[in-house]
Amino acid sequence: MEGRPLEEAELARRAREGDDAAFEGLVKRYGQIAFRVAWLVTRDRAEAEDSAQEAFVKAYYALPRFRLDAPFGPWLLKIVANESRNRARSMRRRQGLALRTAAVSDRDAAPSPEAAALAQEDREVLVAALNRLSPPDREVIAYRFLLGLSENETAEVLDVRLGTAKSRLSRAMMRLRAVLEEPA
Amino acid sequence: MSERLRSMDDDGLGATLSTLDIEWPSTPHLAATVMARVSTQGHPGLVRLPLSRPKRIMLIAAATVLLLAGAAVAAKIIIDLGAVVLHVTPNRPGLLPTPSIAPTGQPVTLEEAAALLGRDVPIPERLGRPDRVWADRVFTEVGRVARVTLAWQARPDLPEISDTRYGAVLMVFEGDANLASKAVYEDTGVLQFETIGGVDYYWTRGAHLLELLTSDGVAFVRVEGNVLLWRDGRHTMRLETLLPKAEALRIGVSAGTS
Numbered sequence: 071m072e073g074r075p076l077e078e079a080e081l082a083r084r085a086r087e088g089d090d091a092a093f094e095g096l097v098k099r100y101g102q103i104a105f106r107v108a109w110l111v112t113r114d115r116a117e118a119e120d121s122a123q124e125a126f127v128k129a130y131y132a133l134p135r136f137r138l139d140a141p142f143g144p145w146l147l148k149i150v151a152n153e154s155r156n157r158a159r160s161m162r163r164r165q166g167l168a169l170r171t172a173a174v175s176d177r178d179a180a181p182s183p184e185a186a187a188l189a190q191e192d193r194e195v196l197v198a199a200l201n202r203l204s205p206p207d208r209e210v211i212a213y214r215f216l217l218g219l220s221e222n223e224t225a226e227v228l229d230v231r232l233g234t235a236k237s238r239l240s241r242a243m244m245r246l247r248a249v250l251e252e253p254a
Numbered sequence: 255m256s257e258r259l260r261s262m263d264d265d266g267l268g269a270t271l272s273t274l275d276i277e278w279p280s281t282p283h284l285a286a287t288v289m290a291r292v293s294t295q296g297h298p299g300l301v302r303l304p305l306s307r308p309k310r311i312m313l314i315a316a317a318t319v320l321l322l323a324g325a326a327v328a329a330k331i332i333i334d335l336g337a338v339v340l341h342v343t344p345n346r347p348g349l350l351p352t353p354s355i356a357p358t359g360q361p362v363t364l365e366e367a368a369a370l371l372g373r374d375v376p377i378p379e380r381l382g383r384p385d386r387v388w389a390d391r392v393f394t395e396v397g398r399v400a401r402v403t404l405a406w407q408a409r410p411d412l413p414e415i416s417d418t419r420y421g422a423v424l425m426v427f428e429g430d431a432n433l434a435s436k437a438v439y440e441d442t443g444v445l446q447f448e449t450i451g452g453v454d455y456y457w458t459r460g461a462h463l464l465e466l467l468t469s470d471g472v473a474f475v476r477v478e479g480n481v482l483l484w485r486d487g488r489h490t491m492r493l494e495t496l497l498p499k500a501e502a503l504r505i506g507v508s509a510g511t512s
Contacts, residue, residue: 090292090293093292101284104284105284123284123287127292135432192258192259196259196271196274197276200271215271243264243267247267250259
């Protein structure tokens with residue numbers, strides 16, 4: 071398989087056996103989503119960077135306890151979310167997290183048909199509604215839909231049972247609808 | 255709100271949210287800084303703890319004992335119960351710490367302990383209300399997790415465990431992060447397994463070493479009592495007494511399940 075990227079499970083196995091290059095591969099693979107999870111929790115870029123970095127270091131030292139029959143991503147993101155929550159609690163002030171839609175030039179050259187179909191006005195209405203939600207509601211929606219985590223992964227990151235994650239998401243969607251119905 | 259958004263069900267709205275192009279802050283280059291830090295701090299297994307100097311010296315001394323034991327015999331069987339891992343090794347090392355009760359944390363009420371655990375504190379009906387309750391919060395890779403310890407004074411039906419004043423000690427560990435590791439020695443100890451009411455119980459007898467992660471670092475404790483281990487949902491239970499297996503099992507079962 072020379073020349074092809076290693077599968078995640080193989081990287082995790084090698085990393086656990088002490089292969090630092092394999093762990094570096096995992097950091098590169100999960101760096102972006104780890105940072106975004108940390109940003110959603112801390113609402114601060116610098117804190118998010120520190121949280122993500124610290125979480126990767128903790129994950130490295132916890133590798134002997136990582137179960138190889140489990141997926142690496144949710145295990146790592148749970149560590150990231152916990153580290154970020156701990157930091158967020160100790161921050162004196164947290165900025166309000168304001169999501170924004172990307173500028174047109176930042177988007178893919180060829181957006182998906184669904185994205186293309188969504189009018190710019192609708193995008194702005196949706197993002198404005200997300201910004202008016204409470205942080206916990208926005209967090210669960212962001213994990214599930216903006217970061218594309220599965221329901222199981224969302225539950226792991228929130229550190230709750232699957233059923234609890236589902237009901238939180240359902241309530242958050244209900245409140246999102248209510249906000250969408252309100253006058254801007 | 256547009257008619258298009260209004261007409262969507264939750265699935266449709268979710269799918270639409272998934273297509274939003276959010277302006278995320280630029281991702282920092284984490285790999286270089288992370289790898290620089292781990293290469294400086296060493297490989298997994300070398301745990302650095304923020305301990306006072308006397309505690310660090312005790313820890314190093316105890317770790318030396320463990321390393322000597324580990325060098326002589328490798329674990330033949332490992333049973334991972336979540337918070338507690340059992341290592342079965344062929345021979346008992348020549349040197350164990352003096353018997354003591356494991357570090358327990360701070361005294362708390364049963365209500366405070368329940369809040370920490372996120373469940374009712376499991377109190378075995380056969381023992382009644384505990385005489386002492388403590389709790390500790392231990393930092394792990396998945397955040398802080400709770401360990402609650404209940405103790406019952408020694409009494410005629412509950413013989414004292416090695417000068418501890420207590421006849422029964424029940425530890426309740428939250429979650430799956432490994433907080434304790436115990437070695438059982440084939441030559442001097444006993445490990446037996448029972449399933450009652452769908453719950454697997456592990457029974458160990460014989461002096462052994464318990465390695466316990468606490469909020470102050472790692473503690474190494476020589477355990478003289480008999481120990482019963484089992485899982486209840488997200489919690490791992492560890493009951494120490496001098497009672498025989500059958501009575502310990504009756505106590506364990508009387509704690510019920512969550």
